[in-house]
Amino acid sequence: MKKIYKTLLWCGLLLVTAAGIFSCSDFLDKEADAIVAEGEAFKTFTNFQGYIEEIYNCIPDKEKNYWTTSWNWGDDEVFNIEGNWHMTNQVDLGNFWAWQAGRLSQPGIWLDKPTTSPTSTNKFEHALWPHAWYSIRKVNLGLANIDKLIGTEEQKNLIAGQLYFFRAWWHFEMMEYFGGLPYVDQVFPADKAPMLPRLSYQECANKAGEDFARAAELLPIDWDKTTVGTKTAGKNQLRANKIMALGYLGKNYLWAASPLMKNGASLGGGNTYNYDDTFSRKAAEAFGQLLALVESGQTQYALVQFDYKNIYDHEEADGVTSKFSDIFYTMGQNWLMPGSTEAIFRGPSTDVNGSNWNTTKTFGPKVEGIVEHDNIIHQPTANYVKFYGMANGLPLNDPASGFDPAYPFKDRDPRFYHDIVFDGFKYVNASMPADMEYLRYAGLHSNGTMRGATNGSRTGYFIQKLVPHTANKYDGAYNWSGNLHIYLPYMRLADIYLMYAEACAAFDGAAGRATNFSKTAEDAINTIRDRAGAGHVHASYTGNREKFLDEVRRERAVELSFEGYRFNDLQRWLLLTEPPYNVKTSQEFDRLENVDFFKENDPKDARVANFREVPILTRQFGTRHYWFPLKVADVSMYPEFAQNPGW
Structure with missing residues (x-):
């Protein structure tokens, strides 16, 4: 060249x-x-x-690899119907060949x-x-x-x-x-x-x-x-x-x-808890060395703060110098690259305003053009949103959690309110034309104003973790004046704590720890939960290695949601083919409150009826889907460069 x-x-x-x-x-x-x-x-x-x-x-x-792109290929996300050409849907169909250029318009x-x-x-x-x-x-x-x-x-x-x-x-x-x-x-x-x-x-x-x-x-x-x-x-x-x-x-x-x-x-998932002991210990030692350096103040890295006076608008509390959302996007900071003190590894992202063509416009509803440009929408599956447990730290399906399906958005893990747009959420803060006012509060109940499969949510939720809900036509966060810059780091510090916890738990459960770092696997998980203000791992999960690993995995699902990790996690845990991880669902329910309720009250306090999940699709995967197929031209070069099994 x-x-x-x-x-x-x-x-x-x-x-x-x-x-x-x-x-x-x-x-x-x-x-x-x-x-x-x-x-x-x-x-x-x-x-x-x-x-x-x-x-x-x-x-x-x-x-930002294309006008609209896709990177969450696990059980975490679906697109609206017009976005079905994206890789997320091609993975749903089992068409793993679609990763290759020249197939289906390069999904x-x-x-x-x-x-x-x-x-x-x-x-x-x-x-x-x-x-x-x-x-x-x-x-x-x-x-x-x-x-x-x-x-x-x-x-x-x-x-x-x-x-x-x-x-x-x-x-x-x-x-x-x-x-x-x-x-x-x-x-x-x-x-x-x-x-x-x-x-x-x-x-x-x-x-x-x-x-x-x-x-x-x-x-x-x-x-x-x-x-x-x-x-x-x-x-x-x-x-x-x-x-x-x-x-x-x-x-x-x-x-x-x-x-x-x-x-x-x-x-069958029979080996999902069967880790290699030697590699697990080597992983724990590497993470332990890193975390010991961080916690002794010898590095430039630290967990950012999770302290909001208005969590729905990602408005930090007084005195906060770094906030959670700064990891993923910055606004009004002269196009500062996201990551703050938590991002460890990133590539370059210097295209001023490049985030707005069109990533910042692919997370909200397209009803009446409330979010402009291409009719493509990333949206979280209801089955995935369930991983966001209760503020007390327990999963929703634990009988002691306090979850009430009549008040399904109440007392949830604080990260739920940061990451997820749910029914009654005030989606637009700025003034709107009178005939558009009906869209100010998210109508995400069954048959709600934002539930269209074409231009709304198929699942009953939207994502605002990576792109703020104010990236809409009226609040205008994606306008030039907003200086909105988004970037997903390849590795961040919270992930290190979670991987450390998993590596230690693999060989010694909740009490496992490296020889070069004082925290146990349980301590590492609780470090991340403390930052978010969520309850610690309950004692009922720490005495059993497999139950504790389940909590480690749930914590990864919540803390690292929509950051591109989930597919590889399900893959390496041998859960990609297994129910319920191969099913994507919507959240269906009837709204019992009128719109005036949301004008005066917090949407998390709303009462609903008939709260239930409905399957959208079930992935029909076999063992070959644990690896992507290599290019035919490449595996044809010489016999020793063999194709992956089943392809």
């Missing part, structure tokens, strides 16, 4: 905004092949870092695309599959030439650490969907396919683990505190560091420990 590094100094890309340290325009003007052949890319730290920056640029943005667009460009600043031109193989080759070229770098020990460690991190990261991201792959850790001729056999998942995980561990040894906790990083202080947040490497080291081992990876694909 000619002039492949030409745009590495893209001024909007956070990673390279400080031209004083990474200015290499003369280097960038050279032909890519000539650069590598001459070794120019590898001679100085400036040039070598410029070579690596392109890998950061390749990281796909799941939310799996963040995984694959017909045209991609590593140097492009266009968010639409990045996808996982093509960029992964490209970046892995780029990493291996860099490692093969690292001896050419003339620099300090710190500079050499920074370069090598980033390369090892990215070789493991790109392999891991593909492994989540496709299983064990050839682990490419050497340079092959560009015109020949590497004739490497596919490894088992756990064999791949061991190799990725070695790379993540090397990266953790070589990289600093905070680039701002390095000699190199001081020159770009305040602009180093996206650079690979020790905490990222430890987080992915633990995640890599936890995934390898998980029931699917240990036992293979199977039906």
Whole structure:
């Protein structure tokens, strides 16, 4: 590819905004092949870092990868009928081939695309599959030439650490969907396919683990505190560091420990609690090291606050310096990238106003154009919303929970009110034309004003965790003046606590803990619940390993809802094929209050009748659906690169 590094100094890309340290325009003007052949890319730290920056640029943005996109493929979400071409619905149909470019108008667009460009600043031109193989080759070229770098020990460690991190990261991201792959850790001729056999998942995980561990040894906790990083202080947040490497080291081992990876694909769910003990312990140690660093104040990371004076409008309490919604979107902050102190790993997201074409317009009702543009709506399934238990910490189906179907929205986990739009919710705050007033309060009861399958909610709920409900025609949060910027991190600190809890519980239940961190699995879960103001895990769930694991899994469902984790969780737990996780439902009920009630009262206090779930669809999955099919062209290259079973 000619002039492949030409745009590495893209001024909007956070990673390279400080031209004083990474200015290499003369280097960038050279032909890519000539650069590598001459070794120019590898001679100085400036040039070598410029070579690596392109890998950061390749990281796909799941939310903004197309005008409308889809990334929640578990039991968590459905689209309105017009959105059925999206990958979520194709997964519902069992059409896992749809991830590939050229099939059904590319519904799996963040995984694959017909045209991609590593140097492009266009968010639409990045996808996982093509960029992964490209970046892995780029990493291996860099490692093969690292001896050419003339620099300090710190500079050499920074370069090598980033390369090892990215070789493991790109392999891991593909492994989540496709299983064990050839682990490419050497340079092959560009015109020949590497004739490497596919490894088992756990064999791949061991190799990725070695790379993540090397990266953790070589990289600093905070680039701002390095000699190199001081020159770009305040602009180093996206650079690979020790905490990222430890987080992915633990995640890599936890995934390898998980029931699917240990036992293979199977039906019946009989192995859902059967983890690999060795990998679980290795995961716990990696997470434990990370969390010990965080809780001792040695890192730049911390859990954000969950303290609201108006939770429905995400209006933080007085004195709050970081709020939960800042992880996912920012408003009125000059397009500040979301994540706050909790996001650990993110790719670039510097397209000013790019969130509003059209992600911020795909979460609310389209009735009468109340949310504008494409008639596509992400909406949570009723079966998934049930995971949001009661404020006392108990699940809804626990007889002691206090859940009352006559008042189904009362006394719920505080995150329910932050994340979910339910019946009677004040959807529009601003003034509206008189003939539109009937849409001010969400009509999400059966046959309500926002329940149309075409332009409303099929399930009785909307999502406002990732995009605020004020992103509508009248409140105008998605207008230019709102500075609304959304981005989903690939990894955040709360997820580390939850993965730590799962890894420890896998080998020792609620009392399990790592040797290098003081908290038990139970403590880790309760840390997250304390932040949200939800009750601790009840004693009735801590004495039994399997019941406690069920609570760990429910906590993941709530805390990490709609962030793109659920499909891979159900997959690795061997629950993707199993009821009730293969059923998507709607919430049906009769509204007993008139609209004046909602003008004067909190919608959570509304009384309803005939509260019940109704199935929308049941997924007909077999064991082959535990892995996506590989491309036919790829598995035809040589016999050792075999197709996944059943495809």
